[in-house]
Amino acid sequence: MVEIIVTASFTPQLLDKLRAVSSQIKVEPISLTDRRWPEDKEMSAEIYYATNGLPPLEQAPNLRWVQLHWAGVDHLREQPIWHSDVLLTSASGIHAPNIGQYVMAQILAWANRLPRWFHYQQQAKWPKDRWQKLLPDELRGQTLGILGYGSIGREVARLAKGFGLTVLATKGNAKSLHHHGYAIPGTGDPQGEMVDRLYPPEAVRSMLATCDYLVITLPLTSRTHHLLNESLLREMKPSAFLVNVGRGSIINEPDLVKALQRGWIAGAGLDVFEQEPLPADSPLWSMENVIISPHVSGFTPYYDERAVDLFADNIRRYLAGEPLLNQVNREREY
Numbered sequence: 001m002v003e004i005i006v007t008a009s010f011t012p013q014l015l016d017k018l019r020a021v022s023s024q025i026k027v028e029p030i031s032l033t034d035r036r037w038p039e040d041k042e043m044s045a046e047i048y049y050a051t052n053g054l055p056p057l058e059q060a061p062n063l064r065w066v067q068l069h070w071a072g073v074d075h076l077r078e079q080p081i082w083h084s085d086v087l088l089t090s091a092s093g094i095h096a097p098n099i100g101q102y103v104m105a106q107i108l109a110w111a112n113r114l115p116r117w118f119h120y121q122q123q124a125k126w127p128k129d130r131w132q133k134l135l136p137d138e139l140r141g142q143t144l145g146i147l148g149y150g151s152i153g154r155e156v157a158r159l160a161k162g163f164g165l166t167v168l169a170t171k172g173n174a175k176s177l178h179h180h181g182y183a184i185p186g187t188g189d190p191q192g193e194m195v196d197r198l199y200p201p202e203a204v205r206s207m208l209a210t211c212d213y214l215v216i217t218l219p220l221t222s223r224t225h226h227l228l229n230e231s232l233l234r235e236m237k238p239s240a241f242l243v244n245v246g247r248g249s250i251i252n253e254p255d256l257v258k259a260l261q262r263g264w265i266a267g268a269g270l271d272v273f274e275q276e277p278l279p280a281d282s283p284l285w286s287m288e289n290v291i292i293s294p295h296v297s298g299f300t301p302y303y304d305e306r307a308v309d310l311f312a313d314n315i316r317r318y319l320a321g322e323p324l325l326n327q328v329n330r331e332r333e334y
Helices: 012-019 096-111 114-123 130-134 151-161 201-208 253-262 303-320
Strands: 002-006 025-029 047-050 065-068 087-089 143-147 166-170 197-199 213-216 241-244 267-270 290-292
Touching (some): 012 025, 012 303, 065 303, 096 267
Parallel strands (some): 143 213, 166 197, 241 267, 267 290
8 A cells, every 4th residue: 555645735525536546545634734744753655745844854764756736846955855866746737827828918918008007097097198108019920938948838839829929939958849747738839839949048148139028937946046137138129028937036136127227128027036025125016117926827726626637647657657747857956
């Protein structure tokens, strides 16, 4: 019998869905106080579904695999489990529909001048020069660049194609178009057919110079930390709009503030920040060319259902001795 500990607050129906995978498993839900594993409790389970707190390895002698409830793994790199032989798998792929929708909402809000609409609505005022102030951009024929062509980037590309955008993207292995991670059926670009041109990471500078819109979907690693700095921001069009749904620290935030203040780029839609919550004294709050949201792009009413679908598939694979979906590559750091 393979014992599985689940720390997520899944409904009884979702837990039963996991149990239905096999008669060889025992699924035990537990809740953690302060999101920490108890110091005096040993865990005998072989599989652990983690929302936050991980048991110390010395208290989990049978642990072989941890399935994470989230996509990001940057918070694990300083923990002992990162340097162990325990398998780690992420929830990458379950966020693609909602984050893809969020990205297009930011782009459409900017292109159609929605912040200005809201401004005049609050003023109960119809601007006399509305043609000049509210003239929208048309997306058709413009260029969208995506930093990181994983599950989210591929869903953004699929949606963007419907608006007539040319899609460019960077990818670690630009010679491989196929997506090998978890994907919700009917979403994304599994064969790499939606991207008009794929760039290796070292060619990002030349890609940025052509983009009217730029979307960041990269994971945070030692290589992507502060990737977008003053040097690269200066390469962008002064009319460009940037959307970040990756991690805040992928952008050097002081450099971004400078870019927005000095007109190196036109605007930004930001869901993630170097410090969260974003401090009240951050100049980003008061900028008219910035649309801010409080790290909500990953929110969806279907999160747990999708997470269970992925976990159930991985349990089946684990029992069958097959490769797991979304296995974390410690060398790549995601």
